[in-house]
Every structure is written in C-alpha cells, then in structure tokens.
Amino acid sequence: MTTTRIPVTGATPEANYHVLVGNGLLGHLGEVLGQRVKKVLVIHPQALEANGQVVVEQLQADGYQVYQAVIPDAEEGKRLEVAGFCWQALGQADFTRSDAIVSVGGGAVTDLAGFVAATWLRGIRVVHVPTTFLGMVDAAVGGKTGINTAEGKNLVGAFHPPAAVLCDLDALSTLPVNELLTGMAETVKCGFIADPVILDLIEQHPQEAKDPGSAVLRELVERSVRVKAEVVSADLKESGRREFLNYGHTLGHAIENNERYQWRHGAAVAIGMIFAAELGRTAGTLSEDVVERHHRILNLLGLPTEYRYDQWPKLLEVMKRDKKTRGGLLRFVVLDDVARPRIMEVPDPSVLFAVYQELVH
Known part of the structure; x- marks a missing residue:
C-alpha cells in the first residue's frame, strides 16, 4: 500500500x-x-x-x-x-x-x-x-x-x-493484544472529541479494529493522527483547542500516579473518559445515550470502566497538581455531544466525588 x-x-x-x-x-x-x-x-x-x-x-x-x-x-x-x-x-x-x-x-x-x-x-x-x-x-x-x-x-x-x-x-x-487495545483508548478519545467515524468503525468492525494487518486499523491510525495534527497545528502550546486532547486525562493521570505507573496509560484514560462523560451527564449537558456509548465502545475493546472506591482522596490530591488546574480550580474536558468538547471548571470537589460514585466497584 x-x-x-x-x-x-x-x-x-x-x-x-x-x-x-x-x-x-x-x-x-x-x-x-x-x-x-x-x-x-x-x-x-x-x-x-x-x-x-x-x-x-x-x-x-x-x-x-x-x-x-x-x-x-x-x-x-x-x-x-x-x-x-x-x-x-x-x-x-x-x-x-x-x-x-x-x-x-x-x-x-x-x-x-x-x-x-x-x-x-x-x-x-x-x-x-x-x-x-x-x-x-x-x-x-x-x-x-x-x-x-x-x-x-x-x-x-x-x-x-x-x-x-x-x-x-x-x-x-x-505487539501483544492488550498493548494494542490499551493504546486504542486514545483513538476512542479522538472519536469522541472530533471524529465520530472512528466510533462507528469500532462499533461496526470490532474484530478488524483489533487486527494489526487490517484496513480498519490503518484507518483508525490515520484518522487519529489527523485529529491530533489538526488540533496541534491550530494550537501548538496548549493555550486553547489543544486542551481538548486531554479528554479523560485529568483523572487518568491521577490513576496512573496512584498505581505507580504500573497501569497502561490507555487503561487509566479509559476510566477517565467514563468519569468525564458522567461529569457531563451530571451537569445536564450530555445525554444518557452518549454516556452509554462510552461504556459500549470501551467494553468492546476490553478496556476498564471502573476503579476502586477507597482511592478518591488520593486521586483528588493528584488532580489538584494537574497542569490544567488554574487558580485552584480543577478543569476538565467534557462533552456537550460527540465532537462538541468544552472545558468545565469545577469549584466544588464534592460534585466530583458524587460523580466518582458512578464508576467505583
């Protein structure tokens, strides 16, 4: 080719x-x-x-x-x-x-x-x-x-x-299969923030999406790179649109830190995307259907969607040091719909704790 x-x-x-x-x-x-x-x-x-x-x-x-x-x-x-x-x-x-x-x-x-x-x-x-x-x-x-x-x-x-x-x-x-699939969390992210065709491809061709030699997987790579290339070209130093690429990463990075980086990045980001979707739903801006689509696609790829209940205080402390925090306000990338991301500032940590209850086991 x-x-x-x-x-x-x-x-x-x-x-x-x-x-x-x-x-x-x-x-x-x-x-x-x-x-x-x-x-x-x-x-x-x-x-x-x-x-x-x-x-x-x-x-x-x-x-x-x-x-x-x-x-x-x-x-x-x-x-x-x-x-x-x-x-x-x-x-x-x-x-x-x-x-x-x-x-x-x-x-x-x-x-x-x-x-x-x-x-x-x-x-x-x-x-x-x-x-x-x-x-x-x-x-x-x-x-x-x-x-x-x-x-x-x-x-x-x-x-x-x-x-x-x-x-x-x-x-x-x-690559081992689990390595391929955890990496695909970033592709799912690109689908939710910018390119819905990525989500369609995974839903319609779940087996081909996991096959390194398939045309579907190549298209997923190319579409993901194009999303990132377009955003980066418009915002090299993360002063605006580039922040949208952090969808799922605020909690995801905290989980990685909490696991002493023994977890794969994509596994942590997958849980972070569920958290961000639930945050959008709680704020009344994201529909139940889109939240369920997060669960469905990540489950198709065998990626985690839950985390441990007793870890919230540690996760909150790490998130407070996140690069996206401004003036003590925690900032999250959330969705109003597929391909409609925005930044949400959350002044009250109790809201975040309530959302966290939706993804604990």
Missing part, C-alpha cells in the same frame, strides 16, 4: 513536519533527517533491542555516524536520571546543533527522547519511530515532551516538534 503523509503545521515554517503512515518506512529516515546531520543518537528501551538495531543498521547504511542509548522500559525511562544519561552520551560524542536523535519505542520513549532533544544545545532535530499503537496515534505527534517527577507525570517538559514521525504499521504485528 502507499504511504500516507499527514502534515502538521508548526509555529514557524521550519517547524512544519509530516507524519508518515504505512509499511516499511525506515527507508525514509535519511530523507527526513536531512543532509546536514552527521551523527545520530538512537534512543530505545531495553525491551526493543531488536527494533533499535534495525534502525541503527538502516542509519549506518545511509552513512550516518550512529550511537545508541538503551534506557529502562516504559515509565521507568521517563526520569531525570535517564535524561542525564542521554545528555552524557551526546556530550561524550560531541553532538552539535546540526546532529539529531531518533527515538524507537512507545510513548514513554518518545516523551523522553523529545525532551532530551529539546534541551540539548537548546534544541536539536528529533525523528520519532513509534512502535506502539499509543505512540503512533498520540505521543509521537504534537511536540509535547516530558519526564516524570515524584509529584506527578510530565510535570517537567518542553514543546519541541519533531522533524518527522514514521508510523510503520509493521511494528504493530509484534
């Missing part, structure tokens, strides 16, 4: 880039890195040693001087100590502003590698090669980078658009 190129517009013409979706895309690495780049640091987790090596060999064949930084898996890789390890590798290899980083892995690797690229010499090129569904439809697109601290997720970061994103669908065939 042909390669799909989805444009993302940056703050300046130099910040414009493309997300490529297709099969066998590594041959495009030289093209997107450009002729000025001499040295490339490939950052990948320990679990993806084989994938990282394939990228290294491709870059060497293209004539680049290649270095590797092997980092811990998943959220363990998004720590200041890991960023320091990568900075050390760049310094010891004398990387200049005309050199580049290539990330290989899921969303955590993308966030860490993007942050390292943003901070080395105040910004060098980075190309993302996401290997997970979540990485393709969410983390690799948009230029948000970040690392975690003990106080919360992604509290330290920078906006740093990549030079390109290569979503090679071949990588999805090696």
Whole structure:
C-alpha cells in the first residue's frame, strides 16, 4: 500500500513536519533527517533491542555516524536520571546543533527522547519511530515532551516538534493484544472529541479494529493522527483547542500516579473518559445515550470502566497538581455531544466525588 503523509503545521515554517503512515518506512529516515546531520543518537528501551538495531543498521547504511542509548522500559525511562544519561552520551560524542536523535519505542520513549532533544544545545532535530499503537496515534505527534517527577507525570517538559514521525504499521504485528487495545483508548478519545467515524468503525468492525494487518486499523491510525495534527497545528502550546486532547486525562493521570505507573496509560484514560462523560451527564449537558456509548465502545475493546472506591482522596490530591488546574480550580474536558468538547471548571470537589460514585466497584 502507499504511504500516507499527514502534515502538521508548526509555529514557524521550519517547524512544519509530516507524519508518515504505512509499511516499511525506515527507508525514509535519511530523507527526513536531512543532509546536514552527521551523527545520530538512537534512543530505545531495553525491551526493543531488536527494533533499535534495525534502525541503527538502516542509519549506518545511509552513512550516518550512529550511537545508541538503551534506557529502562516504559515509565521507568521517563526520569531525570535517564535524561542525564542521554545528555552524557551526546556530550561524550560531541553532538552539535546540526546532529539529531531518533527515538524507537512507545510513548514513554518518545516523551523522553523529545525532551532530551529539546534541551540539548537548546534544541536539536528529533525523528520519532513509534512502535506502539499509543505512540503512533498520540505521543509521537504534537511536540509535547516530558519526564516524570515524584509529584506527578510530565510535570517537567518542553514543546519541541519533531522533524518527522514514521508510523510503520509493521511494528504493530509484534505487539501483544492488550498493548494494542490499551493504546486504542486514545483513538476512542479522538472519536469522541472530533471524529465520530472512528466510533462507528469500532462499533461496526470490532474484530478488524483489533487486527494489526487490517484496513480498519490503518484507518483508525490515520484518522487519529489527523485529529491530533489538526488540533496541534491550530494550537501548538496548549493555550486553547489543544486542551481538548486531554479528554479523560485529568483523572487518568491521577490513576496512573496512584498505581505507580504500573497501569497502561490507555487503561487509566479509559476510566477517565467514563468519569468525564458522567461529569457531563451530571451537569445536564450530555445525554444518557452518549454516556452509554462510552461504556459500549470501551467494553468492546476490553478496556476498564471502573476503579476502586477507597482511592478518591488520593486521586483528588493528584488532580489538584494537574497542569490544567488554574487558580485552584480543577478543569476538565467534557462533552456537550460527540465532537462538541468544552472545558468545565469545577469549584466544588464534592460534585466530583458524587460523580466518582458512578464508576467505583
């Protein structure tokens, strides 16, 4: 099949880039890195040693001087100590502003590698090669980078658009099924905030939606990327519409923190979307039908919709530190209908606790 190129517009013409979706895309690495780049640091987790090596060999064949930084898996890789390890590798290899980083892995690797690229010499090129569904439809697109601290997720970061994103669908065939499905929570989010066709596809073709080789899954990837690309192009630094991409994330991030990041991001966001839908229903702006559609679609994908009753005080404390909080007011993305998101400020935590009762077990 042909390669799909989805444009993302940056703050300046130099910040414009493309997300490529297709099969066998590594041959495009030289093209997107450009002729000025001499040295490339490939950052990948320990679990993806084989994938990282394939990228290294491709870059060497293209004539680049290649270095590797092997980092811990998943959220363990998004720590200041890991960023320091990568900075050390760049310094010891004398990387200049005309050199580049290539990330290989899921969303955590993308966030860490993007942050390292943003901070080395105040910004060098980075190309993302996401290997997970979540990485393709969410983390690799948009230029948000970040690392975690003990106080919360992604509290330290920078906006740093990549030079390109290569979503090679071949990588999805090696993913465990549960990894594919948890990543799909972000696709469901895109459906509810912007593109109802995504929801129709999952409801009408639930089995094909879970098949890495299907045309349905490819369309879900492309539609999700287009939603994010359109929003990001209009609002690079999260001052307006981009906040809508956080649908389900306020409670979702709190659950991840509460679970010490042992939960998959998509599983936490799935519960967060149920919470946001119930919040909209309680406010009288979202119909029962749309709330039930949340449950139906997430159940089709085997994603969780409930959480533990006794955890609310901890979750509330984490949400108060959320980046979206303004002047002590908790802010949530809610829906008035499918594809009609808005921001709701909630001054009274007791309202949130009442809503939380709808999703506890």
